[in-house]
Amino acid sequence: MFDQFDVIRSAPMSEYTTLRLGGPADYLATPASPEEVAALLAEARANGIPVTVIGRGSNLLVLDGGIRGLVMRIGKPLSRVTVRGNRLRAQAGAMLSAAAVSAADADLSGLEFASGIPGTVGGGIRMNAGAYGGELSQVVTEVSGVLPDGTLRTFAAEEMAFGYRRSAVDALGLIVTEAVFSLENGERAAIRARMAELNARRAEKQPLDVPSAGSTFKRPEGAYAAALIDQCGLKGYTIGGARVSVKHAGFLVNTGSSAADYLALVRHVQQVVAERTGITLEPEIRILGEA
Numbered sequence: 001m002f003d004q005f006d007v008i009r010s011a012p013m014s015e016y017t018t019l020r021l022g023g024p025a026d027y028l029a030t031p032a033s034p035e036e037v038a039a040l041l042a043e044a045r046a047n048g049i050p051v052t053v054i055g056r057g058s059n060l061l062v063l064d065g066g067i068r069g070l071v072m073r074i075g076k077p078l079s080r081v082t083v084r085g086n087r088l089r090a091q092a093g094a095m096l097s098a099a100a101v102s103a104a105d106a107d108l109s110g111l112e113f114a115s116g117i118p119g120t121v122g123g124g125i126r127m128n129a130g131a132y133g134g135e136l137s138q139v140v141t142e143v144s145g146v147l148p149d150g151t152l153r154t155f156a157a158e159e160m161a162f163g164y165r166r167s168a169v170d171a172l173g174l175i176v177t178e179a180v181f182s183l184e185n186g187e188r189a190a191i192r193a194r195m196a197e198l199n200a201r202r203a204e205k206q207p208l209d210v211p212s213a214g215s216t217f218k219r220p221e222g223a224y225a226a227a228l229i230d231q232c233g234l235k236g237y238t239i240g241g242a243r244v245s246v247k248h249a250g251f252l253v254n255t256g257s258s259a260a261d262y263l264a265l266v267r268h269v270q271q272v273v274a275e276r277t278g279i280t281l282e283p284e285i286r287i288l289g290e291a
Contacts, residue, residue, distance in 0.1 A: 001047055002029065005040060005043070008027070010024040011071065017057035018056065018212065019060065019211050021061060022060075022063065023067075023290075024067075026069055028073060029073070030073045031078065033077075034078075034146055035152075038151075041148070041150055044069065049070050050068060051069060051071075052288060054073050055120035057073075058214055059214055060288060061287045062259060063289040063291050065289055074176070078092055080094070081094050086185060088183055089180050092177050095120055096115070097114070100115035107186055108183035112194045113131050115195040115198060115199060116199045122177070124136050125160075125169060126169040126176065141180050143155045143178075144177055145174040165284060206248050206251060212245070216283060217281040217282060218282045223279060225249075229244060231276075232277070241261060243265070263291075266285075269281065
């Protein structure tokens with residue numbers, strides 16, 4: 001099974017997530033083309049094996065028991081970025097930061113907000129990633145990928161049902177392989193200055209020196225998760241090696257934790273905030289695997 005593919009068996013997911021947590025995946029493959037994505041899907045389907053798709057793993061908590069079946073990692077082999085006119089075409093494994101730099105190099109504005117988001121284009125499309133008032137839905141025009149039956153298909157942005165931290169990717173069962181962005185002409189120096197400004201703000205406010213999955217919770221309507229967590233006195237609260245960051249309460253970080261401790265901290269924060277404010281925080285991170 002999977003003999004014709006470059007597959008890692010019992011792959012430790014702690015090596016493939018920015019949280020540095022998670023047990024082994026039965027199989028892990030990093031396809032190099034949309035056709036290989038489709039072939040891997042067909043092989044898994046023929047053998048009754050579930051498939052989990054990840055990117056850089058920057059928004060994931062993989063539990064200690066790991067992931068059964070095949071993990072398909074859309075990464076470096078699918079990371080080409082090209083520019084023609086004001087259209088930037090990026091494969092799903094490209095880092096959003098690399099796409100933003102390519103845009104700046106071509107004197108194109110519109111992706112500055114994404115220059116510090118630590119994820120891939122594919123993951124960003126799935127969750128309509130955003131920061132500092134911008135989000136991908138504002139600039140994406142097309143999304144291409146592989147459907148569960150192996151069909152390669154391109155969707156217009158209007159078909160992707162973008163909303164706050166959501167899209168139609170999961171409902172379609174789509175494995176994103178490429179996206180096209182429509183950008184505006186700009187001045188390279190000004191674009192780079194804006195990127196530098198946003199990245200400096202990110203470094204000042206966020207705990208970038210310790211493993212995390214980025215913002216742990218979605219922004220609740222009419223409020224901010226970090227402010228609510230801070231208001232409840234939870235900054236610095238620790239379970240095992242999982243801690244609410246003192247620098248930014250919206251980040252739950254790993255200082256030598258297990259996934260079980262980290263999940264317990266997520267649940268504790270949700271419970272305390274709900275009890276004290278009446279607001280239920282919804283995780284922004286994906287929680288995958290077995291305990």
